[in-house]
Amino acid sequence: MAAKNSGARSKRTRRTSERPPPQEPPLSRERIVTTAVELLDAQGIEGLTMRRLADRLGAGVMSLYWHVDKKEDVFDLALDAVLDYRASPPGNEPQDWRGEAIHMLEDWRASMLRHPWSASLLPRRVLGPNILSRLERLSQILSRAGVADTNLNAAIWSLWNYVMGATITLASFDVSDDDRAAAQQRLTRLSERYPTIERSRLLLDDDWNGAFRKGLGFLLDGLSPK
Amino acid sequence: MAAKNSGARSKRTRRTSERPPPQEPPLSRERIVTTAVELLDAQGIEGLTMRRLADRLGAGVMSLYWHVDKKEDVFDLALDAVLDYRASPPGNEPQDWRGEAIHMLEDWRASMLRHPWSASLLPRRVLGPNILSRLERLSQILSRAGVADTNLNAAIWSLWNYVMGATITLASFDVSDDDRAAAQQRLTRLSERYPTIERSRLLLDDDWNGAFRKGLGFLLDGLSPK
DNA sequence: ACAATAACTCGTACATTGTACGATAAATAT
DNA sequence: ATATTTATCGTACAATGTACGAGTTATTGT
CATH class of the missing domain: 1.10.10.60 (Homeodomain-like)
Incomplete structure (x- = not known):
């Protein structure tokens, strides 16, 4: 009957003069x-x-x-x-656009990996100010690098796609890499059916950073103005 | 009181000799x-x-x-x-590996876009037989094309990442392209903050197929053995 | 033929969720 | 003082996934 919580402290009661609310600043x-x-x-x-x-x-x-x-x-x-980006002010170094782009994209990926739930949420909600900032930034970098306006959107989306795919995949894997091991085992049992990926142990590969950087490099190579 | 469904046909009653169950073959x-x-x-x-x-x-x-x-x-x-793939038998044409890869990846993307809910589910569950088949196939194509075993996994994952990112993003957008329009509008209001992507109307761009193909091309260029 | 067992169906019940709707109370304005 | 705005929260409800066990039908063993 009485207090349902064995009455530890019925939440949020404070009349006048009490301990400063134990540690609850007002909701915000x-x-x-x-x-x-x-x-x-x-x-x-x-x-x-x-x-x-x-x-x-x-x-x-x-x-x-x-x-x-x-x-x-x-x-x-x-x-x-989770997505805010603090980096050198927007318009200074006209030199190393490639390095700048890579830095920004890798930082973006790292931010998401630090909060594995975030990656899979992002595609549904491209609208937040911080993510728009990042897109704006990327846009500027590529533009300054000489990418023609006609190709700009395609370039941005290609990079977006790549980063998102890589990060979502890795974040999901991280969540359950025993699943991954189990799958590779199951895969071994079926090695007649999937000989090639079995041999290369695709599902156990773990040089994600290396692979990410490599693919990103290829994309940037292709996208950079000749 | 009586029948809760205004008694249309109380589900699943059939004694002896009736119409062959209206159209319910047994559950399976x-x-x-x-x-x-x-x-x-x-x-x-x-x-x-x-x-x-x-x-x-x-x-x-x-x-x-x-x-x-x-x-x-x-x-x-x-x-x-939703992911099965019927294509020419695995090991015939040693010529056009690039075309084969592109065909397979675009078909994969198209399959997912036909069922927009599928893309975002896939990363969590890389394990189904059909998706493994596709990975196996891709693996063979690249292998036959001369990609060294050392680079094989990185190559496959790069392509996977790109395809998944592109498809998840587009599928989410499709779900709500009024959101997209709204965002672009909101973006216009903030054009001091995001001048570049505002100018290029990034969020309204809709040559997704073109952009996809372009980026894919760049990746394949980079991945193909020199 | 009949009994035993397996294959399958489904109603009831419960815990967990998001949130609508007011009833409060506290702060501020008049 | 009184009225209004700002903020908190208890109760209640509908929707969900699924545990449990009682049913039914089909298959098999003898």
């Missing part, structure tokens, strides 16, 4: 977002529920909905929060 | 899978629920669970069903 969009990122990092995409999020914030579930319209918004905000 | 994995694909095509990934699926099959929800362990399995099966 920022607090929600950073906590959401923590939760996503810890529990993955399935692990983020409004209830858990509220718990971590020491708040009631429905309080979240004053700051946020739907759960989707939380994802959007968390995603964008 | 295959029937479940093809119906799941239909449902996914019609309603998208969120639209597939066990209840809806069972309804479409004229069966009770829990009947599905005799043929399938978890909902995840339905996704896996539907995904693989």
